Amino acid sequence: MGWIEHDYRDGDALATALANLLHATCRDAIDARGRAVLALAGGRTPFPAYRALAAMRLDWSCVVLLPSDERCVPHDHPACNVAELRKAFADARGVVIESLTTEDGDPARSESHARRRLAVYPGPFDAIVLGMGQDAHTASLFPGAPQLRDALDLDNALEATRIDPRPLPPEAPFPRISLTLSRLLRTQALHLALTGQAKRDVLQAARASGNMARHPVAALGEGQATVHMHWSP
Numbered sequence: 001m002g003w004i005e006h007d008y009r010d011g012d013a014l015a016t017a018l019a020n021l022l023h024a025t026c027r028d029a030i031d032a033r034g035r036a037v038l039a040l041a042g043g044r045t046p047f048p049a050y051r052a053l054a055a056m057r058l059d060w061s062c063v064v065l066l067p068s069d070e071r072c073v074p075h076d077h078p079a080c081n082v083a084e085l086r087k088a089f090a091d092a093r094g095v096v097i098e099s100l101t102t103e104d105g106d107p108a109r110s111e112s113h114a115r116r117r118l119a120v121y122p123g124p125f126d127a128i129v130l131g132m133g134q135d136a137h138t139a140s141l142f143p144g145a146p147q148l149r150d151a152l153d154l155d156n157a158l159e160a161t162r163i164d165p166r167p168l169p170p171e172a173p174f175p176r177i178s179l180t181l182s183r184l185l186r187t188q189a190l191h192l193a194l195t196g197q198a199k200r201d202v203l204q205a206a207r208a209s210g211n212m213a214r215h216p217v218a219a220l221g222e223g224q225a226t227v228h229m230h231w232s233p
């Protein structure tokens with residue numbers, strides 16, 4: 001649909017603003033439907049916002065969180081996104097945190113597991129928060145992955161897919177499970193959180209090229225939801 005850019009003076013301001021937006025989203029969804037469902041990126045960037053959100057008052061037993069993507073590692077591995085989400089929301093009593101992977105992180109079993117869990121939440125997400133890597137991947141839609149083409153196909157009815165990044169990113173060299181583009185875009189609100197000028201430049205180049213195979217993040221503009229880009233230096 002379109003992109004709206006929100007610039008903040010620093011990471012704290014970004015975290016506070018994003019946490020306030022997500023809090024309002026959850027409150028409204030709980031009032032309207034009795035439940036809020038959020039999909040949340042892993043990595044490092046959005047965690048200050050998640051921690052700020054977790055400290056807010058909310059009927060957390062009415063909130064469901066799902067990772068946007070996951071590394072295929074055992075759940076006690078330091079690179080596991082859902083383990084980091086569980087830590088960030090440890091004080092949010094009653095919150096339900098779904099996992100896209102099996103406990104052992106086996107890629108094939110995790111892909112089936114993710115599809116089964118997603119089928120429990122057929123409606124649009126109330127909000128999704130995404131991040132972006134320096135290579136323009138978002139969720140785990142990595143340029144060069146053999147599964148990328150199908151994962152970006154908006155007619156693909158599958159909601160989650162295994163992704164094998166090529167080359168494996170050195171900071172997290174694992175196969176992944178990612179929501180597909182069609183599932184990522186089925187959301188009432190779409191937030192993309194970025195820090196640093198280098199990532200801003202990558203996003204600008206991605207949007208200018210529109211080449212989704214090289215810059216998967218550019219595909220976020222393909223849906224009905226406005227992409228709210230939250231950036232701080």
Ligand SMILES: O=C1O[C@H](COP(=O)(O)O)[C@@H](O)[C@H](O)[C@H]1O
Binds near residue numbers: 042043046139
């Ligand atoms: O591997 C991943 O990377 C991206 C970006 O992470 P960041 O640490 O640079 O913020 C993240 O959005 C994604 O969920 C994660 O699996």
